[in-house]
Amino acid sequence: MTLKHDKQAMREDAKRIRMGAHEMYAVEAAEKAAKHGMGLFQSFEKHAIIGAYWPMGDELDPRFLMSALARAGYRTALPVVGAKDTPLTFRLWGVGDPLEAGTFGTMHPCVDAPEVVPNALIVPLLAYDEDCYRLGWGGGFYDRTLAAHSEIKAFGFAFGAQIVDHVPREAHDWPLQGVITEEGVILPRKLSV
Secondary structure: OOHHHHHHHHHHHHHHHHHHHHHHHHHHHHHHHHHHHHHHHOOOOOOOEEEOOOOOOOOOOOHHHHHHHHHOOOEEEEEEOOOOOOOOEEEEOOOOOOEEEOHHHOEEEOOOOOEEOOOEEEEOOOEEOOOOEEEOOOOOHHHHHHHHOOOOEEEEEOOHHHEOOOOOOOOOOOEOOEEEEOOEEEOOOOOOO
């Protein structure tokens, strides 16, 4: 078996697990994860820009957290997916601002929204491990974004049930600073006390 095959097999299992968690308690989990996320982001300067994502399908919904961040004085942004093999760009977005359809079924802020580089990212994922490596859809957009902007702090946003023993890693895969779930914030093993 190849690493790519291992990742694809894990993606299929992870999709089933995430779908099950979503069907059981999506709103409750999103609200709990938002509270844990607010505790985490309190250490960031007020008016910091926090990039998130518009949820697709059964992804844990970060909109509760985005609303709480905005109420607390942080600015929020959403990604714009560009051409293949390019990093994401981000535009400021607040609750009630219009969205446009993007690539791969995404939604992003309108073209007149200011482009920004976030201080932190809230990142979707299919699976994560205790070292806070994430398994995404395989497009590499977040890895390229973090490679282009290594100063950005990236945190996964997922159901606790999405944890796996080990995410297969390639040289271009970036670990997250933590993963926010409905159960709390998971920090990489090497950082945990």
